Amino acid sequence: MSKNVTRLFAPILRLLGRPDQARDLSRSVLLLQLENTELLSRTLDKAAMSHLLVQLSMTLGRAVRPYDPVRVLSPGLFAFVLRNRTERDAMQVAHRLHRKGQAQISIAGQTLTPVISGALVHADGGCLTGPNLARDHLPGPDLPDIETLIDNARQRLQATSDSDLGRLRLYPYDTTLAGAPLVATISDAINADQVEAWFQPQVCCHSGAITGFEALARWNHPARGILAPGVFMPQMSEADHTALTQAMLTQSLMALKEWDGAGFDVPTVSVNISNTELSERGFADCLLWELDRHEIRPDRLVIEVLESVGPVTSNADVRVNLRKLSKAGCHIDLDDFGTGYASLDAIRQFGIHRIKLDRSFVTGCDIDPGQQRMILAILALAERLGIAALGEGVETREEHAFLAQMGCDEVQGYAIARPMPLSATMDFLRRHSAAAADLPSIARRG
Structure with a gap:
């Protein structure tokens, strides 16, 4: 190609070439967010859920041009930067990606349909036709940078109502949102006092007495209402996990104080601790200091860890933290028992006090012989090891x-009560105490 021809078509070549070699005349950002994570996590185990997110990312990545790569902002949240397209063209691309994202996926022998919400924010810095195409067009001052557009789109997604979940919406770039505080992560929500601990009771099978409550996080979203962990946990960063654990721990210890002050006998409260916190050096010391500050005995706090937290799969800091907490008197629960591995090593080395039978074994156990055999085997193991079992x-x-x-030994679930705010636990405890005399007592099987 001659120099004259190259010079003549240079603006067009820049426009059609790699985005980092062209000046943008317009920019659009498309965010696609997986919405039905809670329902999918009930169907899939953690490994299959991770596989689904990877497969979804690959499907979306193959549906765009090489120089418009998909960006994974967090698990289940995908961003696409579409440069030099009219609003109509950007919307056509967005519709195609939205359809691709909601196509059925086969995972772990099951066919599942993701529910994807989308927000496309378009900003135009000049006309794509006429004289602008034939000259070096510099973006106008109203053409925002990519990160600003992404923040703008995230705020649009955050404001999506439940009736619009699974839909794709087009929005013009809104300069009034550019400086607005963005509550896009759990850390932001905690700082805005939007995250609250809800509590689900745990009941003794033999006496009907309340043995404790499990603390479960709820995000009181200003636009979407109360969100359960399955909605926001797949998108959490390590910093989010740390902030959420601290918030749940503080609220749980305060709940114990309020139950005590109201005269209720609530022996324990359970708090889920992820590998992120357990891997932090000195985590156990900080937690024990919190217990001492609130004047709560260590044996009233139950630390719930996943079954995969075992001596083989965990680093040295995890092992040190768990052993220190157990030695101090904190109870350790092994959550989702039967869905992971290394459980026997964890029970032996970490002083596990109780195993929690995963709900995949509990569902239909009264009519499914296969479920019954599995439960009987787990209960026999727990009895031989001298630890409690909770369904x-x-x-x-x-x-x-x-x-x-x-x-x-114990049960937890909707048959007893749904998770509830702290204020509602007071009424529940009063009703349960009044009805305790009428509950049947079932003798333990020998």
């Missing part, structure tokens, strides 16, 4: 009765 996700009276008859 979680108990949703029917029949499941509750079967677990009690088979020797399960």
